Amino acid sequence: MILLDGYQLSLNDLRKLLYNGARASCSKESLKRVDQNRKAVETIVANGETVYGITTGFGKLSDVHIQTSDVDQLQLNLIYSHACGIGEPFPPLVSKAMLLLRANALLKGFSGIRREVIERLLLYANEEILPVVPQQGSLGASGDLAPLAHLVLPLLGEGEVFYRGKRENATVPMKEKGIEPIKLTAKEGLALINGTQAMTAMGAVTYLEAEKLAYEADGISSLTLEALRAITDAFDEDIHLVRGYPEQVDVARRLRKLLKGSQLTTRQGEIRVQDAYSLRCIPQVHGASWQALAYVKEKLEIEMNAATDNPLIFDGGAKVLSGGNFHGQPIALAMDFLSIAMAEFGSIAERRIERLVNPQLNDLPAFLSPKPGLQSGAMIMQYAAASLVSENKTLAHPASVDSIPSSANQEDHVSMGTIGSRHAAQITTNVRRILAIEAICAMQGITYRDPTKLAPKTKKIYEAGRGIVREIDCDRIFSYDIERLTDWLKENGDIEKIVIGV
Known part of the structure; x- marks a missing residue:
């Protein structure tokens, strides 16, 4: 209770x-x-x-x-x-x-x-x-x-x-x-x-989903790092401590622990000197979004315990005061920030998908297809992810900068916070699908490498994901795979538990 x-x-x-x-x-x-x-x-x-x-x-x-x-x-x-x-x-x-x-x-x-x-x-x-x-x-x-x-x-x-x-x-x-x-x-x-309970409720439910998804983004990106034989030196603690953002340090620490024992990742100079930003800068980008999530969480928990109606009655009725606690500006700004933060999880994930499927950027079969040319493989999955990323860019336009007067201009500045919360929810849903696509592509890349060489932690993620979506052995209706994995990411806590536990 x-x-x-x-x-x-x-x-x-x-x-x-x-x-x-x-x-x-x-x-x-x-x-x-x-x-x-x-x-x-x-x-x-x-x-x-x-x-x-x-x-x-x-x-x-x-x-x-x-x-x-x-x-x-x-x-x-x-x-x-x-x-x-x-x-x-x-x-x-x-x-x-x-x-x-x-x-x-x-x-x-x-x-x-x-x-x-x-x-x-x-x-x-x-x-x-x-x-x-x-x-x-x-x-x-x-x-x-x-x-x-x-x-x-x-x-x-x-x-x-x-x-x-x-x-x-x-x-x-x-x-x-x-x-x-x-x-x-x-x-x-x-x-x-x-x-403000409509915007706050939508915001709180979205935040809870977004936080789970942020952990999943850390876990899924670690699979991509192994599929692309990424350089782990970029996650060395010293790099992140000298910048000083705790969330960036945390993401790098999680990646190091997730990848510990991997026989697929590399060191600088072994194959390449540096990786592309979408791999090398995961702690910086994910960490920045984690910072935004912390801000959103703080504002939501204040608003969840706020007196937001009007008038308010104090001192047993000695003071009855009309004010404006119903104005949703604090949550409107927080929801716009949440939209931007989640959109960035999706944006960098889509770039990692591109690196997984583009034969000019890796040494894997073109578009991860078992028979490139005859079969298109994951080619159009990247299109779908790119479409969602572009949609998120329009949804992330801040709702809070708009205002339309109402009630005969008595209520002449409004927050549009509920619109902002709805946009944040839609962006979060879109990002979940983008990450599902990344997971499918990363698992396929690992299948072409050698799943037995995965780190112990990422192997658990791989095996759990493979229980939802089988490997790409021929072209099929991939929409079904994307939706199954999307539902799994939303309803199941396997990846989140693994990432939090490292």
Whole structure:
């Protein structure tokens, strides 16, 4: 059980909740804060005070006063009117992360929401009743309004959910489990949707996948190094210590340990004096992307424990302050950085693929084909990888530098952070396929060398990969091989465990 209190949720905790079957619950102390904060909202309504989002309209309509008798209807209207998301839904795992992250933010105790609403969010997450949330429609400021409105609908008995592998009307699991719709009261609709949880959830899930993929990139590149008889002197610790980047030092150390005992790698001057940059500079390029991942991780873990709605209630209601914590700029920048970092893993991997298949750059059979000319071998796999790399270049254009005013120019600067998180996710998916292609080509190159001469660690990677994709003994539909290995890289932790363990 993972206890949520609004302050301590880590990406490792989120990994356990999303992938390892852990369940979430509210800490007792956090619920006390929630109860105290809720009393402040009730007092505001009872006294007829004018407070944004409680007794006023929203956005440019904030100057419109709402009668006490209408404050509950105001919140329901807010959810209905803002549920205008469009496009394909977020993956169910991202919807689950949204539920968990929104609950955690509300448990900080500054939002004025009832504890039963937060507990309902966690019930849906724990029971895998996952709202269908369209991916498009958020500007990434004023919160992820449209996506989070769709997240709330199933709590009201509206909208759709992913449940037991199917897309269902929200009432289906509610009837099955005896769950009654909640009724929103003062401020609760606003508290639920005024946050950055769509971009943060998508970003967190993408980060967890990206981190795994970064380890896999280190492991797969080590196979390529052996297939191309690379020079290991470039990974000598002294080279990397004098530059001083810890992540670069770490990648070089992993490569040395992965390649220890190899009879395929060479020393400088043995065959060549220097290798091409895509081989020699793996620690520098991968290391730089690892630096970016560290930055992204830090920002995500701050945002995962942030109060991001508006207004916020302090000192038992003595201070109710309107601000802009819903603005997604910190995560927007982090997502753009994640996009660039992952795109570079793919870019250098594609150059390694070229060196594996190009007969002008190696001493292997042309395009790794058993019968060059009659059979094309891996020729078009490099095309496919190059296409993904080019697509990543367009996706990596920073979303955060764009802004379009909204709400009659009241909300005149927005982050586009949710777009950035979606782009980062697509780039990460593309890079996984590029690395799958590199792995297929590297394994084929090693097959032409001698797999018995592999280092003990890389031999484990090779044998695990060969269990998914057999050697290229004739031309076949390679798309199937790429997808099988891509799925394996996503779902299986074999390479990651080997690389982390060295």
